[in-house]
Amino acid sequence: MRGAARTKSTITENARSINKEEWLKKMDNTSIDKQFLDSVVMDYLVKEGFQDVAEIFSQETSTPLPPDSISFQPIKVAVEKGNVGEAICRTNDIDPSILETHHELFCHLQQLQVITMINNGNIDAALDMAQNELRYRAEEDPSFLPELEKTICLLAFHDKTDSPFHYLNSPLHRIKIAHELNSVLLNSHGIEGDSKLHHVLKFIDWCERELTSLSIPHAKMTDVIKGNIEFPPL
Known part of the structure; x- marks a missing residue:
């Protein structure tokens, strides 16, 4: 517990606010492999049961359908x-x-x-x-x-x-x-129920709650569907 407290204290001390322009610049400079993104989209389509869309997406992006895919x-x-x-x-x-x-x-x-x-x-x-x-x-x-x-x-x-x-x-x-x-x-049926995208959103939510508990100003996703982000005032 003491180690965890020291870690949180260190994070709080080293934290600094990042304005919107700096945040967007970091996002623009972040490189994410397209093949990885396609696999995340495919995983979501299959897990959520959009089989027809998944098949079209597979043809357009050359992303293979999971061999054990099943739709409910x-x-x-x-x-x-x-x-x-x-x-x-x-x-x-x-x-x-x-x-x-x-x-x-x-x-x-x-x-x-x-x-x-x-x-x-x-x-x-x-x-x-x-x-x-x-x-x-x-x-x-x-x-x-x-x-x-x-x-x-x-x-x-x-x-x-x-x-x-x-x-x-x-x-x-x-x-x-x-x-x-x-x-x-x-x-x-022995298939992971939550999609990779769902896990990512849960992780974002956890990070936001942790930062809030530490009273560290941070950007918040206010609309998951539209991807809207609210930046803290400096």
């Missing part, structure tokens, strides 16, 4: 569109033990089902499932109880965007659960 795109798309029941049935057709052994994932999928019922005005069905399915799972795993409470709270708002938990009703949340299910399906 129909299941992933079903979750993203809110057709959770279909995704659960397709997953059980592949292997019923997947959802039986991944309780947190199954809870998230059932939570999406309840949210979809609420959005479609099937309030009685939503309450019935919340009481008979989600409550049972929350009793088994108390850590899921807050998620159940947040879901039920959506009923209190006619306009779901007014709810403090409106993010549960967003497309991004469905995409997150779809990715979670896709990763589990890939892992069940």
Whole structure:
């Protein structure tokens, strides 16, 4: 622990602010092998189930398709569109033990089902499932109880965007659960579920949190999709 404290202290002492111009200059002078970048893109396309796009990308860049590539795109798309029941049935057709052994994932999928019922005005069905399915799972795993409470709270708002938990009703949340299910399906077939790009983004997030904890001014990625970066004032 003392060694770690000394290391953090040394980092803090040696840290200096870098302005936007210097940052961009360093980025321009950084050389990344195109073949490596192509392999990262290919890995992402295959892991996320974009098989058709991956095949086109392979032809255009001469990047080979992974020999063990497998796609669960129909299941992933079903979750993203809110057709959770279909995704659960397709997953059980592949292997019923997947959802039986991944309780947190199954809870998230059932939570999406309840949210979809609420959005479609099937309030009685939503309450019935919340009481008979989600409550049972929350009793088994108390850590899921807050998620159940947040879901039920959506009923209190006619306009779901007014709810403090409106993010549960967003497309991004469905995409997150779809990715979670896709990763589990890939892992069940002996394939690393998270793409290399996903690991890079997780590493960036970790670095930003570490720098924040050390009170070191640093650039922050404010929009992953657009690649927007916010630079600290000097």
